[in-house]
Each structure stands twice: as structure tokens, then as C-alpha cells.
Amino acid sequence: MLPHKQIELKLQAAVCAVLPDADVSAVLVRPCDPKFGDYQSNALMSLAKARKINPRQLATDTLAKLDVSDVCEKVEIAGAGFLNFRLKNSVLAQTLEAAARGEHLFFSQAATPKTVVLDFSSPNVAKPMHVGHIRSTGIGDALQRTLRLLGHRVISDNHIGDWGTQFGKLLLGWKNILDRPALERDAIAELERLYKIINAECDANPARLDEAKAELVKLQAGDAENISIWKEMIRLSQIQFDTIYSRLGVKFDHALGESFFNPWLGEVVNELLAKNIARESEGAVGVFSDGSQPPKEDPFLVNRDGEWAADPALVRKSDGGFNYTTTDLATVDYRLKTWSPNEIVYVVDDRQSGHFKKLFLIFGRWKPAAAKTTKLVHVGFGKIMGDDGKPFKTRSGDTVKLGDLLDEAVERAYKTVCEKSAELPEAQRREIARVVGLGAVKYADLLPNRQSDYIFSWDKMLALQGNTAPYLLYAYARIKSIFRKSAETANIQHPTPNIQLAAPEELAVARHLLNFGLTLEAVADEYRPNFLCNYLFELAVHFSRFFENCPVLKAEDAATRDSRLALCDLTARVLKQGLETLGIETVEQM
RNA sequence: GCGCCUGUAGCUCAGUUGGAUAGAGCAUCUGCCUUCUAAGCAGGUUGUCCCGGGUUCGAUUCCCGGCGGGCGCACCA
Structure with missing residues (x-):
């Protein structure tokens, strides 16, 4: 069990001992500002408030029943009644060692699966x-x-x-003005053309609208010809969907249409x-x-x-x-x-x-x-807006097709890869561009709080600095680079790692790793993937600081080197797992 | 008109049961590549959390009233 969870359970038990009738489900332990500790609980203040008792007194009473000395330094009561917990360095190291042995990756399975x-x-x-x-x-x-x-x-x-009034118009179009060669070239474009023409005709001419309605009635009544055309339209559309989903790596268990x-x-x-x-x-x-x-x-x-x-x-x-x-x-x-x-x-x-x-x-x-x-x-x-603050459209005012959008993202990423890593072979540059481009689009979409509109910007998502997919992918690639170098170097072995955390940058990475599971749970509870985006960005920032300040392969001694290698590996695994959870692939080199 | 959403740094946005001195990126200025990828790091500057009340130990967060923006309001989905 992760340390914060142990603290939380013990705290809940302690609160129960002091206030037997209290609902402790809201007594939670959360990460906090490092200057106060690793974790904090502010639950006692709301409990005290509901009971009109002195919060600091409640904290003192609770603390008397609380023994977390196996995982924490001395617990502190602060401010109006906060409890601040600081993990023992040894516990931090042990948790990381267990993860390095593959026993967990800083999250656990839900106690009651839904x-x-x-x-x-x-x-x-x-x-x-x-x-x-x-x-x-x-x-x-x-x-x-x-x-x-x-x-x-x-x-x-x-x-x-796959059902609805639009099929009356589509059927009418299919029967009257279908361009077969165009359908074979680009089925969706042709179907869209049919719809637009017939729709305009219907707007202008009520008789035409009646014709469309008649086609719809026939379809709904099971008319063999209309059913077969309708099925063909679905088949052609499904090809388009499958192409896009396969590019995006999205899978469904079912596709039960209307x-x-x-x-x-x-x-x-x-x-x-x-x-x-x-x-x-x-x-x-x-x-x-x-x-x-x-x-x-x-x-x-x-x-x-x-x-x-x-x-x-x-x-x-x-x-x-x-x-x-x-x-x-x-x-x-x-x-x-x-x-x-x-x-x-x-x-x-x-x-x-x-x-x-x-x-x-x-x-x-x-x-x-x-x-x-x-x-x-x-x-x-919310909606996706253009940089003019209006719904995102092409220059000519059309809606932006998803396929075109992905193409452009990959193409823009390719240009950057060629600038930054000209030495890599063409095929590899293409593959990096694919992962970076698609990842950038997905990440930019998941990063904002989902309920607000956001402004779509190529420059922001692919600028390759700041809180973007390229930044995260870059951090991952840098770690992988260390391991490539390490493999090239003779005499380096990585036995069961013994993790030692001394430098502040090492500690910061280690502490952050422990919060992966809390973040995943928050994403699941609130249906907000952006929590995970922010977590991964912070992890990458902590890692980059570590990378700058703590030499790994050139560490002062073998023990430090192996410990840091383990820290690198764990960071890489969490980054990869986290990005994968956002639907974003990783590359070993970029 | 009514309802829903929204208003946080110059710009784009975070802000997890109400919690401590409100954060990040961009932009801008200054340093750092004979040392594991500089798509990086370190540091400087940046606020009426739209306005006004209320609830309380404490409000960007909850409630009420304004103002600004977006969206939705019977046979489309």
C-alpha cells in the first residue's frame, strides 16, 4: 500500500477513536506545498466546524491516537488545524525500490471495480x-x-x-445526381456534396422537400432499394471512421448506431x-x-x-x-x-x-x-475556437476535417524534426513526426479543463516548449538516451537497485512519482484527463531539473549511478504509462 | 425574455472535500552547451482572481444581486 494511503487509513481510524460517530469518508490526505510537508489533511477543520469544537484541540486529540511513525517524521499541527505529514526518506526509497522490482507503478487497482x-x-x-x-x-x-x-x-x-431525417435527402441525391467516379475517389466528399445540393434545393422548393421525405418514409418502411443504398452509405462511412480511429489508436468494444x-x-x-x-x-x-x-x-x-x-x-x-x-x-x-x-x-x-x-x-x-x-x-x-475567438474554421470558412488536421500536425512536426535531428534517417524522422504530431493534437485537446472553450493554435501545441506533448516526449527520449549510452558502456550492471535520495532534485522526482495513482483516481472520479496532463508535465519538469543537476552515468560512485538509473527508469515508466493513458505514443529518440 | 456555462498576469490557461504568501506556459530581460539530447536548465519582471454584498477562523472556490462573453430554448441530432 502506498504511504499516503496508509497515513489516510490510520488518520481515519484515529478520527473514529476521537469522534466515534464521524463520517470519515471525507478525511483525506492530499499532496501539499513542499514547505509544509509531503501530505496534508485539512479534514479536521471541517469536522470541527460541523461540531462547533476547537479545530486545534481536535487535531491534538486526534494526533494522540495517531501513530504513523513507521512512515512519517513527526506529524505537525499547523495553522487553524492542518495536519502536515512528511514521509521518512527511507519510506520514500523503499516505495521506489518496490516499484523498481515491478511490484507496483505508484497506483493500485480500485477496491470496488465499477x-x-x-x-x-x-x-x-x-x-x-x-x-x-x-x-x-x-x-x-x-x-x-x-x-x-x-x-x-x-x-x-x-x-x-446512422439514422435520421438526413437520409431522405441523401437517398434523393444518390438516386439523382450521384457521381460514381467521385464516390470511388472520395466517398465522404461525394456524399457531402449530395447532401449540400439537395438540402439547398429543399430549402428553396417545398416539392423537393416532399420528395426527400418520401424517400425517408420508404427507408423507414423497409424499402429494399433504399435500405441497400443506406447500408452502402454506412459501409463507406465506416471505412472513413476506421481510418481515423486507427490513426488515433482509438478502439471501441461496440459501435451500436442509432x-x-x-x-x-x-x-x-x-x-x-x-x-x-x-x-x-x-x-x-x-x-x-x-x-x-x-x-x-x-x-x-x-x-x-x-x-x-x-x-x-x-x-x-x-x-x-x-x-x-x-x-x-x-x-x-x-x-x-x-x-x-x-x-x-x-x-x-x-x-x-x-x-x-x-x-x-x-x-x-x-x-x-x-x-x-x-x-x-x-x-x-466546450468548443474549439480559432485565434479570432470564433469557432475554429478553415480560411475559407469551412469546418476543419479531422483527417486534414492530423495530416497538418504530422507535417509540421516533420519539419521540426528535420531541423532538430537532421542526422536521423528519413524513416525514423517520419515516425517521430507521426507520434509528435498526433500526440501534440491530442495533448492540446486534453490539457484545458474540458468544460471551457479553448483556442486552437498550431504554434502553441507544436511550439515544442512549455506544457506540450513534445516537451513530455522529449523528457522521455532523454531518459531513453541515458539507457542507450549505459548499454554501450561496459562494466555497468544494474542489480537490484538500492535507491538513495540525497539531492533535492532526486527527492522532488521521487515524491512526485508517488502521486501518480492519486492523479489517476482524480481523473476517473471527475472525468478530467487534464489532471493527468498537468501531473505528467510537472513530472517532466522535475525530471529535467534532475537531469541538469544530477549526472547519472558520470555519477561520483557506482551506487549513486545505479540509484539514479533506477530513478530514471521509474520516471520513464510513469511517463510512458501516463502518456499511453492519454492515448499518446512515445518515441525512444527524437 | 428564461435557463445553462463562463470571467484568474500583456496573451493562452491551471487551480482536486472552502485552506496557509493564487500558479504554469508564452512573451520580455539576463546567464548556462569540450560533461548522459539546449525541443533543455537557472534567474528577473508580471495580479482589483469581473464588480458589490452575504455565509465563517478562513472564499478564486459556496449563496444572493449586478456587468461582460458564449451556448441552448417542441416535432434536427
Whole structure:
């Protein structure tokens, strides 16, 4: 067990001894400013506050019941009632030695593994994947990797947009103005062309719109020709998705598109009607407020000119068609029945938060028992903006295609690699550029707090200094370089390492390594990969200082050298594991 | 109009149960490559945490009211 966890458990026991009825689940030990110690707990102050007792007295009483002398120096009470813990140097070294023997990598498996359905990426058939998809795909994949690393069971499901009204227009276009050679050259571009032309025609000409609707009705009725064209459009789109996902290294367990849930939509609506959760209104069927919460917080109500008016979630249109709320409900039901998850997590643009609020409330009314055991979570994120502060577009004002974006990132990285490492063979420079370019895009997307919009900047993500993927990859490559040199040198052996921490730079790296697991847990709890980005950046900074100040291969003696080699190796392993968890590859040399 | 999100250094952004003197990168200035990769390191400068109240030992964080920005508001997803 990692030292901070030992301290935490003992502290909780001590608090129990002093305050037997206290809820100690919030009594936590967190890393803190090094001037105070390695770890700190401020939980006693809030406990004391709730009980109106003197916090310093509580700290003193707790400390009397607390014996952490096996792992810590003397515990200090500071300020209004902080407890400051400083690890014994020997404990730090032992923890690192255990890691060097492969017993752990500074994190542990979750005590109670969860089953989590992760819904992310969700591109649309017949449309190019664009820059917006990087967010859902990257964040979702990082969460998938983090949860799995911590021992949770993850079912990732790509809820592809393969059904809906747009297919009426696409079918009309396919039948009338399809350019076969163009389709073979670039299927998605051709499908996009069809859609744009027909869409414009429909806007201008109601008769054309009726034709499109007729094609859609035929498709929904199972017309053989329309079904086969529709399937072909899905197949062509899937090729595009697969190409992108393979470049990004993203994998899904399932890709159950919207159409998969078609058979159950009518049933869902009937059930909602039967249970009086939904009712008819203006020919459509919708779920309305049940008055269970104050109007201000009720998403089924909207205030118009001082009056509270209904703002229902429609589940069946007046023409008999279904809405995406219906599909999402059928999807929830399927997931419950198939995987019995503890959580279903949707990694979707924040703009859809209203939809999810309604969806989750309907779920609670529709499946009250399941709602007690399964938590639905919307992990939202902001938009990507251009440097003009407006949504990120190409110069000509089009959306930026994801494939083009990745190409450009790799190309820009290639130019830099050629400047910095001209001596490396061409193929290796290409490979470095691929890893650095893709890594830079992913890292830049994961670094900001997901809920805020961020400004997309080639220069920032590939500037190769500061908090960027290239900086982290560079730190990793520098470590690997030491080991290449070490292998070249005769007479150097690395037996079971005996870790000795003396220099402040060594201690800083060592302490930071110990917090890897805490960081992973925070990422999983809050669904925030940016915590891991910042952790890895700090690790790289600590390592770079160590690298500058502490010679490894030229250390004063063999014991120091071997200890430092072990520290290098552990740093490399955490960097690699951490980057991998963000979906970013590493290179041995750059 | 109503609701949701947001406002932190010149710029781009972090800020983990409310916690100690609010941090990083960029930019800018100054040093450091016959020594393991200088895509690096060391140091200097940088703040009305939008404004005003409230809660309390303590507020960038929580509550209320303003102001500014973004987004969403019945048959698209």
C-alpha cells in the first residue's frame, strides 16, 4: 500500500477513536506545498466546524491516537488545524525500490471495480469527421484507458449517427445526381456534396422537400432499394471512421448506431404513455414536467414573459417519427439489460446538456429501480475556437476535417524534426513526426479543463516548449538516451537497485512519482484527463531539473549511478504509462 | 425574455472535500552547451482572481444581486 494511503487509513481510524460517530469518508490526505510537508489533511477543520469544537484541540486529540511513525517524521499541527505529514526518506526509497522490482507503478487497482458504459465520439454517417470530433473521441478514449488501468470494467460504445431525417435527402441525391467516379475517389466528399445540393434545393422548393421525405418514409418502411443504398452509405462511412480511429489508436468494444435501436422505439413510447410519463400534445407525444421540482430547476418548464410554459421532450413527432430522446431512452434500456452498468457516461458537447438533463429525469421516472443502481453522467466539453475567438474554421470558412488536421500536425512536426535531428534517417524522422504530431493534437485537446472553450493554435501545441506533448516526449527520449549510452558502456550492471535520495532534485522526482495513482483516481472520479496532463508535465519538469543537476552515468560512485538509473527508469515508466493513458505514443529518440 | 456555462498576469490557461504568501506556459530581460539530447536548465519582471454584498477562523472556490462573453430554448441530432 502506498504511504499516503496508509497515513489516510490510520488518520481515519484515529478520527473514529476521537469522534466515534464521524463520517470519515471525507478525511483525506492530499499532496501539499513542499514547505509544509509531503501530505496534508485539512479534514479536521471541517469536522470541527460541523461540531462547533476547537479545530486545534481536535487535531491534538486526534494526533494522540495517531501513530504513523513507521512512515512519517513527526506529524505537525499547523495553522487553524492542518495536519502536515512528511514521509521518512527511507519510506520514500523503499516505495521506489518496490516499484523498481515491478511490484507496483505508484497506483493500485480500485477496491470496488465499477462497470461503466462509455459513450463517445459518435460521428455521423455520410459526413466527414471534423475537428469537433477530436474532443469527444480524445476525452472518451483517455477516460476509457484510465478506468481500465484502475481495474474498472469499461464497455465503450460508439453511438454512430446512422439514422435520421438526413437520409431522405441523401437517398434523393444518390438516386439523382450521384457521381460514381467521385464516390470511388472520395466517398465522404461525394456524399457531402449530395447532401449540400439537395438540402439547398429543399430549402428553396417545398416539392423537393416532399420528395426527400418520401424517400425517408420508404427507408423507414423497409424499402429494399433504399435500405441497400443506406447500408452502402454506412459501409463507406465506416471505412472513413476506421481510418481515423486507427490513426488515433482509438478502439471501441461496440459501435451500436442509432438504427440498431429502431425496433424498440415504438415500445418505449407506448410504455411512457401507459405509465403516464408522456402524453399527446399537438399531435406529437412528449414528456412534460411532473412538478416534482421547483419550476426554476425543472428542465421541462421554460419561463416566457413571466409565465411558466411547458418545454417537453418529444418522443414521437406528429408524423409518427421518433426523436433522439426516444433513441437515447431505448439505448439506455438496452445497456441496462445487456451490461448492468453502475454508470453510463456520455462524452458529448456541453451544448447538449439540456437534452441530457431531460433524458436523465425521464430515465428516473421510467425506470425508478434501475435509476437507483445506475448513475447516468454527462461529461460535457466546450468548443474549439480559432485565434479570432470564433469557432475554429478553415480560411475559407469551412469546418476543419479531422483527417486534414492530423495530416497538418504530422507535417509540421516533420519539419521540426528535420531541423532538430537532421542526422536521423528519413524513416525514423517520419515516425517521430507521426507520434509528435498526433500526440501534440491530442495533448492540446486534453490539457484545458474540458468544460471551457479553448483556442486552437498550431504554434502553441507544436511550439515544442512549455506544457506540450513534445516537451513530455522529449523528457522521455532523454531518459531513453541515458539507457542507450549505459548499454554501450561496459562494466555497468544494474542489480537490484538500492535507491538513495540525497539531492533535492532526486527527492522532488521521487515524491512526485508517488502521486501518480492519486492523479489517476482524480481523473476517473471527475472525468478530467487534464489532471493527468498537468501531473505528467510537472513530472517532466522535475525530471529535467534532475537531469541538469544530477549526472547519472558520470555519477561520483557506482551506487549513486545505479540509484539514479533506477530513478530514471521509474520516471520513464510513469511517463510512458501516463502518456499511453492519454492515448499518446512515445518515441525512444527524437 | 428564461435557463445553462463562463470571467484568474500583456496573451493562452491551471487551480482536486472552502485552506496557509493564487500558479504554469508564452512573451520580455539576463546567464548556462569540450560533461548522459539546449525541443533543455537557472534567474528577473508580471495580479482589483469581473464588480458589490452575504455565509465563517478562513472564499478564486459556496449563496444572493449586478456587468461582460458564449451556448441552448417542441416535432434536427
